[in-house]
Amino acid sequence: xxALPPEAREAALRHSSWASNRxxxxxxxxxxxxxxxxxxxxxxxxxxxxxxxxxELTKILNQAVSGPSCSKVGTELGxxxxxxxxxxxxxxxxxxxxxxxxxxxxxxPEMTEALIGSCFxxxxxxxxxxxxxDAFAPRMEEVRNTRTDFKSALQETVxxxxxxxxxxxxxxxxxxxxxxxxxxxxxxxxxxxxGTGRSKKAAGQAAAEQALANLDD
Numbered sequence: 064x065x066a067l068p069p070e071a072r073e074a075a076l077r078h079s080s081w082a083s084n085r086x087x088x089x090x091x092x093x094x095x096x097x098x099x100x101x102x103x104x105x106x107x108x109x110x111x112x113x114x115x116x117x118x119e120l121t122k123i124l125n126q127a128v129s130g131p132s133c134s135k136v137g138t139e140l141g142x143x144x145x146x147x148x149x150x151x152x153x154x155x156x157x158x159x160x161x162x163x164x165x166x167x168x169x170x171x172p173e174m175t176e177a178l179i180g181s182c183f184x185x186x187x188x189x190x191x192x193x194x195x196x197d198a199f200a201p202r203m204e205e206v207r208n209t210r211t212d213f214k215s216a217l218q219e220t221v222x223x224x225x226x227x228x229x230x231x232x233x234x235x236x237x238x239x240x241x242x243x244x245x246x247x248x249x250x251x252x253x254x255x256x257x258g259t260g261r262s263k264k265a266a267g268q269a270a271a272e273q274a275l276a277n278l279d280d
Contacts, residue, residue, distance in 0.1 A: 067178070071185050075177035076142075076149040078170065080159040089177035096180030100128050103192035104199060122216050122275055123206050129223035132202045133172030140198060142175055213271035217248070220278060226251050228274075230267050233257070246270045 067075075075096075079088040104127050108120050115123075126132065137143070143165045150161035164170040182191040196203075221228055227250070234245040246266035248256045255277045258269025 067181055067185055071181040072145065072178070073149055075181040076146050076174055078159055078164055081150075089174055092177035092180035092184075093173040094180070095183060096176035096178065097128075099179050099183045099188065099191060100133075100176060100195055100199075102188075103195040104128055104203065106192070107196050107203070118276065122220070123203075125223060126206045126216055126219040127199060127203045129219045130168070130172040131219065131222060132199070133175045136198050136202065137171050137175035137178075140175070140178075142171060142178065146170075146174065213268050213275060217271040217274050217278075220275065221250050228271075230270065232263060232266070248274045250274070 074087075075089050075092050077087060077089050079085050079090065082088040101124065105120070105124055108115075108123055108127075112120060112123075143161075146164060147161045179191065179195060182194065218228055229249050231247050231249070232244055233247045236243045236245075241261075243259055243261060244263050244266040245257060245259045246263065246269070247254055248258075248267070248270040256270040256273030256275075258266045258271070258273060260266035260269055
């Protein structure tokens with residue numbers, strides 16, 4: 064990103080409130096960058112995990128490129144500082160300040176994707192993909208190490224879409240010393256999975272695993 068021409072970097076950091084019309088904002092570049100990011104990470108995962116099916120690869124991919132993941136990477140790459148420099152105290156009127164954009168949930172991950180899109184246009188896929196894999200390597204490693212944590216995987220997946228997960232114990236059976244729990248998981252009020260286990264935690268993991276499978280269908 065440091066090698067990006069100034070005009071290309073500026074385009075990737077231009078919020079809609081900073082532009083004369085929405086087509087000049089970062090949004091089109093974010094659309095492109097999202098696809099470049101997904102392809103780069105998917106290609107890496109495809110080669111690294113020949114024993115995983117498409118559903119498992121999708122779960123890892125969704126976590127690795129989620130909004131929270133992009134926010135972390137963007138922060139590590141200095142995107143907030145770039146945004147402040149791009150603002151240069153030009154706030155006023157209906158223009159949203161850089162500080163407000165950084166504090167909001169969506170702009171930082173989307174601008175990170177927009178910068179990836181700008182890099183793709185400037186340097187091509189091969190060079191951009193190598194930089195993306197390098198930048199997202201810690202996130203990918205984190206996902207690899209926790210990919211059997213279905214509750215975390217589900218949380219990451221639905222959070223990327225701005226949704227919330229809720230768990231509810233809907234049934235218990237057996238004596239106090241040998242209880243079996245049944246947990247239901249819902250997203251935005253829609254039931255996605257049920258699971259049973261000897262503890263609420265185990266039942267929740269089973270429900271989350273089923274929910275992830277339903278999301279992939």
